Amino acid sequence: MKTRTIQRTRLVPHTVNGKTEMVLDRYTVDVPIPPRDWDRTVLTAVTAAAGLLVTVTVVWSTASIGDLLARVTIAPAAYAAAVAFDLAWILCMAVEWLSRYDPARASLPRRMGHGALAIAMVAVGAHGWLAGQVAIGAIGAVVSGIVKTLWTVVLRHHAKPLDAKTQQWVDKQRAEAGGELAMVAINRELTRARSLVAAEEAALRTGPDADPDESGQSADEPDPNPQPELTGPMTVKDAVRTALDSGVSDPDKILSYVRQRADANAKPATVDRYIRLARLAG
Known part of the structure; x- marks a missing residue:
């Protein structure tokens, strides 16, 4: 069994002039080295290689589809649009990765990814056909298909499907958390609406007071500060x-x-x- 030496510290008593203090003591110890996880190493290497192939595919498809679109528009716009062809199925793969624990949710991005891939392959093949290189166009289209298939295999290996009961439990927990999150926005909307109603009512509350005696003086008590009646001009x-x-x-x-x-x-x-x-x- 292989081991490796590491340094550790511990508190030990140390006495000087009759006074003891706890001080750090450094020492070394040999610990066993766990065996290499070759499965994890291979999976990491395959995932990295698949990512590299995706980059190669994007470059090839962008060059082919960009040159195809440049026949009818300016080159910058053509190559910018060409990126969308491969980016669409790559984004679908990313969403499929996020849903690797839920096969039902992963099915939609998987189908959308296959559809986007088919469109990209047709575009690459059309470029080769219009350029008079049908074989090269077909091979270039197959490259994208191979990379997508490779990524499907990698995703299937990373996916950890849950059993039916655990999946139902996860769905209920996700629905509960989603409801709580939705109520945050709904409560904010309701508070804003109630504030607007209150402001509107305050702005429209311009009618006379329900009490005709605005001075608040009782009819049975004389006004301590009577005001003379207003009549016409006088001396x-x-x-x-x-x-x-x-x-x-x-x-x-x-x-x-x-x-x-x-x-x-x-x-x-x-x-x-x-x-x-x-x-x-x-």
Whole structure:
């Protein structure tokens, strides 16, 4: 059995001048080396080689299909569109890889990948046929098919299908988590909608108060600050009399009313004189 030497540390007591402290002690130990996992090594090598072949296929197909499309459009646009032919089935393989534990979900990207591959192969073959090289076009188309088949074999090896009961359990857990994730967006949408409704109702709430007595004063209690009734134009004397008859006794309020209804330049002395006369007459 093969071993390898590694260095480890441990705490040991160390005493100096009668005082003991725990210090690190470094030591080496031989540990056994596990046997090489050749299966994993081979699988890693096959996966890397398949990835390299995909790159080669993309370059070949892009060159062929790009030259085919360049007959009717400018070269940059033609080669950019040519990448989509192989990129489509490569992306389908990536989704199939993500669904390797769920055969039902992996079936759709697998079928879509085969369809995209067939279109790419037809395009490569058409380029060879139009160029007068039918054999080269057919061989070039087969290259993409070989690489896709190789990747199908690799994916089948990586796939770990679950038994029926475990698959049902996984589906239920996935549905529950998906429902929780969906409720996050739904709750956000509902909150936004309710906020819009509240804002709309607040903007439209412009009608009169349901209580006709806007001052909030009870009908049984007199208003401590009565206001004189508004009538037509009048003299200073009449305005003073109206204010007093309305229950206004504050000279400043009477002066304000006189200036509002009779004379805007009424003097306080004049108003006071009429107040005294009105009170003596009353």
